[in-house]
Structure formats: C-alpha cells, structure tokens
Amino acid sequence: MITGASRGIGRAIATAFAAEGDRVVIHHRSSPELAEALRAELPGDGHAVVQADLADPDEVRLMVDAAAEALGGIDVLVNNAGIFLAHPIMDVSYEEWQAAWHQTLGVNLLGAANATWCAVRHMGRGGRIVNVSSRGAFRGEPDSPAYGASKAGMNALGQSLAIALAPRGITVGTVAPGFVETDMTNEHLKAPRGDAIRAQSPFGRIAMPEEIAAAVLYLASPEAEWASGTIIDLNGASYLRS
Numbered sequence: 001m002i003t004g005a006s007r008g009i010g011r012a013i014a015t016a017f018a019a020e021g022d023r024v025v026i027h028h029r030s031s032p033e034l035a036e037a038l039r040a041e042l043p044g045d046g047h048a049v050v051q052a053d054l055a056d057p058d059e060v061r062l063m064v065d066a067a068a069e070a071l072g073g074i075d076v077l078v079n080n081a082g083i084f085l086a087h088p089i090m091d092v093s094y095e096e097w098q099a100a101w102h103q104t105l106g107v108n109l110l111g112a113a114n115a116t117w118c119a120v121r122h123m124g125r126g127g128r129i130v131n132v133s134s135r136g137a138f139r140g141e142p143d144s145p146a147y148g149a150s151k152a153g154m155n156a157l158g159q160s161l162a163i164a165l166a167p168r169g170i171t172v173g174t175v176a177p178g179f180v181e182t183d184m185t186n187e188h189l190k191a192p193r194g195d196a197i198r199a200q201s202p203f204g205r206i207a208m209p210e211e212i213a214a215a216v217l218y219l220a221s222p223e224a225e226w227a228s229g230t231i232i233d234l235n236g237a238s239y240l241r242s
C-alpha cells in the first residue's frame, strides 16, 4: 500500500512494485482519475484504489482497513504522501503560521504515524514499513520549518518503531531524498534557483522519482531486515564538496 501514489514519487513506487509482480493499493486524496488510470496501466491484476485525507485519523483507519480487505492483508506500507507549504516566519501572519504547522504536521507526520498504527494490525512477520522523509530533516528548510520538523519527526518515528516492531518481524526503513523532479518541486526548479540546485550535485542534476522508488523497493524487500531503523540519505553526493 502506497500513500500519495497517483503522481510523483508515489506513482514511481507503485509502478516499481507492480513491475516486481506485487499487487498494489494506490492511495489518493482527490485524484480518482489519475489513480484509476495508474491502476489500469500497471502490469498484473488485483491492484486497488483507496481514497483518504491523511490529516483525518478516521479516514486513515477506514482507508487502511479497506486496503487490507482488498488485498487480504498488507505486506508493505509506504508512507509517501506529503505536503510542502511555504511559511517564512517574518512574512506570514500568526494565523497563517498556525495553519501551516497544523496542516504540515497533520499530513506528513501524523498521517504517517496513524497509517502505520492501522497497517501493522494487518501485517504478519516480514511486514515492511517504508517512510519517505526528506533532506529537510537534516539540513533546514528556512521557508518551511514545519516541513523540516515533520520530516525529522518521521525519521525519529521510524527509528523508534524499528525497535518496537522488531519482535514481530516487522521492519521500518526510511528514505530521505534531496530534490526530486516532481510537481512538488516544479517552482523551486525554475531558473535561476533550479540551476543552483542542480549544480549542488557533482552529477549536475536532481533525482528522478524512479531512483527513489528503487531504494524504497530495497527497504521493502525480504533481504532488508538488517536495514531496519536506517535512513537512506539519497542526494547524488550533493553535500560532499567542501
């Protein structure tokens, strides 16, 4: 089951799992056409589509239960959905500041925590949770501190639950990408800022969603038990130059 799977990184993750022969549950918030189109184009049968606003704990519970029913259980949950809202501290009103923190933590961190609580109740030994965090967890997001805090919280969530769920044979892994070419980063990647972001990596580019999906697939694999609790920092060597 992959949250936020109708586009971007989530779509690439869904496609990668289906290519391996897995049955996939595509979660979307408000894009039924995109989600259904993806289901139709994925190889294999038995894929399902579910809808929920991840900021609503009741919707999350209904969604995960529906996904488990559709597939007869859940082997892998990928907490991929997320939002990035700009709220520079000196430019926004107190009300705008409150709203940005509330929404960002509600979706990115609480949405993932709640989906995980629900999903592990449908998992047996060998179950896998994979969280999609961000570079913002380590390196600061000056215009979106709530985003950085939500992703740092996600890293901590993953490490804590890796310990808590190990006795049940369930692992929790995290990927923390730098910039990835998706709708979320469209605006950031326009020149001249985009050129500067691409130049950070010695490869002179940013990541494609498929490169993040490959790491998610590894953390979800049977071989990844020993990777439980790790955070894979995927950044194309962007921060190594002095």
Ligand code: NAD
Pocket (backbone or CB within 6 Å): 003, 004, 005, 006, 007, 008, 009, 010, 028, 029, 030, 052, 053, 054, 055, 080, 081, 082, 083, 107, 132, 133, 134, 135, 176, 177, 178, 179, 180, 181, 182, 183, 184, 185
């Ligand atoms: P995206 O905006 O294309 O996709 C985000 C998905 O989350 C969408 O499908 C959206 O519908 C879903 N979503 C947002 N709010 C939701 C809500 N309230 N309820 C349910 N679903 C909701 O962005 P993306 O780049 O594909 O991002 C996927 C994940 O990767 C996010 O968690 C993001 O923080 C993370 N990430 C992205 C980048 C990047 O550069 N694109 C870098 C690091 C981490």
